[in-house]
Amino acid sequence: MKVLLALLILGVFQSSLAEKIRYDNHTLYRFVPKTQELLDTLIEIEASAYPGYNFFSPIRGQNVSVNLLVAPDHLDEFKILLKQNNVQGELVVPDIQKLIDNEGFRPDSLAGSFDWRSLSDTYPDHVTIVDGGQSYEGRDILGVKISYSPNNHRHTVFIEVNIHAREWITSAVATFIINELLGNEDPEIRHLAENYDWYIFPVFNPDGFAYSHTTNRLWRKTRQPYSILCYGADPNRNWPYQWMQGGASNNPCSDVYAGPSPLSEPSTQSMFSFINSLGFQIEAYLSLHSFSQMLLLPYGHTTDHLDNYEEMKIIGEQAMYDLSKRYGTQYVVGNIPEILYISTGGSMDWVKHEYEVSIAFVYELRDTGEYGFLLPAEQIIPTGLETMDSIVSIFKSYEILHPRGN
Numbered sequence: 309m310k311v312l313l314a315l316l317i318l319g320v321f322q323s324s325l326a327e328k329i330r331y332d333n334h335t336l337y338r339f340v341p342k343t344q345e346l347l348d349t350l351i352e353i354e355a356s357a358y359p360g361y362n363f364f365s366p367i368r369g370q371n372v373s374v375n376l377l378v379a380p381d382h383l384d385e386f387k388i389l390l391k392q393n394n395v396q397g398e399l400v401v402p403d404i405q406k407l408i409d410n411e412g413f414r415p416d417s418l419a420g421s422f423d424w425r426s427l428s429d430t431y432p433d434h435v436t437i438v439d440g441g442q443s444y445e446g447r448d449i450l451g452v453k454i455s456y457s458p459n460n461h462r463h464t465v466f467i468e469v470n471i472h473a474r475e476w477i478t479s480a481v482a483t484f485i486i487n488e489l490l491g492n493e494d495p496e497i498r499h500l501a502e503n504y505d506w507y508i509f510p511v512f513n514p515d516g517f518a519y520s521h522t523t524n525r526l527w528r529k530t531r532q533p534y535s536i537l538c539y540g541a542d543p544n545r546n547w548p549y550q551w552m553q554g555g556a557s558n559n560p561c562s563d564v565y566a567g568p569s570p571l572s573e574p575s576t577q578s579m580f581s582f583i584n585s586l587g588f589q590i591e592a593y594l595s596l597h598s599f600s601q602m603l604l605l606p607y608g609h610t611t612d613h614l615d616n617y618e619e620m621k622i623i624g625e626q627a628m629y630d631l632s633k634r635y636g637t638q639y640v641v642g643n644i645p646e647i648l649y650i651s652t653g654g655s656m657d658w659v660k661h662e663y664e665v666s667i668a669f670v671y672e673l674r675d676t677g678e679y680g681f682l683l684p685a686e687q688i689i690p691t692g693l694e695t696m697d698s699i700v701s702i703f704k705s706y707e708i709l710h711p712r713g714n
């Protein structure tokens with residue numbers, strides 16, 4: 309098991325001969341699209357995968373700021389676009405490659421933050437490594453199952469992590485959560501660990517994750533080829549509920565390409581089957597993304613407050629208040645189109661709808677754009693600590709509203 313645990317984290321960092329894509333002199337800008345015209349242009353750039361631009365934040369609407377990475381050879385064009393629309397751009401990061409170089413978020417620092425060997429030596433009775441199936445490139449999608457009682461299966465918590473490759477902080481936080489559930493003696497954390505079955509998959513999209521290490525730090529999608537130039541679908545637009553009903557693209561070059569059909573991505577298909585094997589046992593589904601500091605509720609296709617939205621909103625707001633107590637980190641809570649944008653074919657929506665999961669949240673972890681996907685390593689532990697506070701809070705509120713029978 310020691311070996312498996314090491315593989316889980318290290319196996320995806322296989323070296324590759326491919327050249328690393330560099331982002332020298334790529335500049336990160338923040339600006340507010342005040343006109344519908346500019347907003348439409350941005351949406352077109354995003355959907356058509358027009359080269360030279362990389363969206364660091366979603367396009368959320370008129371008057372909501374956008375973080376956009378601009379390639380040096382498109383900088384003049386970008387400045388003209390802003391000027392035409394009478395918009396002032398704020399230069400956030402003059403050279404993103406420098407942030408990538410200084411991230412300090414290396415494979416060894418990720419694995420080295422936690423002593424996997426002592427964990428597996430200390431808790432052999434409670435940890436099982438589970439295989440969720442394979443990715444397109446044949447990597448195993450491994451998860452950690454933590455179980456203290458055979459009676460807990462009706463209270464299963466599933467944590468999906470790093471479905472978007474470049475969101476590295478999520479895997480680090482998942483590692484932190486595993487460590488807490490196994491090692492923290494705090495009574496509230498012991499209660500959580502020992503009264504639920506936990507399935508935590510730190511890398512849902514292992515091909516994309518590997519590629520983000522070997523070749524392109526800002527890669528988001530899977531790695532299945534769709535044309536000579538364009539690889540991968542967005543695995544969080546690829547699930548069979550409300551598929552391609554908005555906020556997804558049918559262009560294989562787009563970062564939000566939904567795939568040619570639901571479950572077209574082998575990693576999505578694998579995890580779909582695995583989740584089906586747990587089915588109605590799943591009481592809570594948490595999905596970790598970054599960044600924006602948001603807690604998102606189902607669903608992505610409508611602003612309607614469906615299912616147990618009202619209760620989840622209350623639980624979510626309490627949880628984000630509890631999260632803020634440690635360092636003051638502020639989150640926004642609401643359903644996906646309410647605070648972000650229409651987005652369909654996401655995993656959480658499918659699980660929520662298919663298995664009537666009580667608790668379903670997507671976390672968009674730190675930060676709000678200063679470092680974005682390139683959060684420095686020294687923020688791993690603080691992000692882990694505050695996120696754990698919020699998870700404790702979610703289940704505390706939930707158990708008050710739904711007392712456990714056993």
Ligand SMILES: *[C@@H]1O[C@H](CO)[C@@H](O)[C@H](O)[C@H]1NC(C)=O
Pocket residue numbers: 332333
């Ligand atoms: C980045 O810009 C600086 C200043 O214009 C220039 O000297 C340097 O060569 C550029 N770097 C690359 C890799 O293009």
Ligand SMILES: *[C@@H]1O[C@H](CO)[C@@H](O)[C@H](O)[C@H]1NC(C)=O
Pocket residue numbers: 342370371
């Ligand atoms: C955006 O702000 C401008 C002025 O700053 C205002 O005229 C416009 O109505 C706003 N649009 C929306 C959708 O809020």
Ligand SMILES: [Zn+2]
Pocket residue numbers: 472475597598
């Ligand atoms: Zn994401």
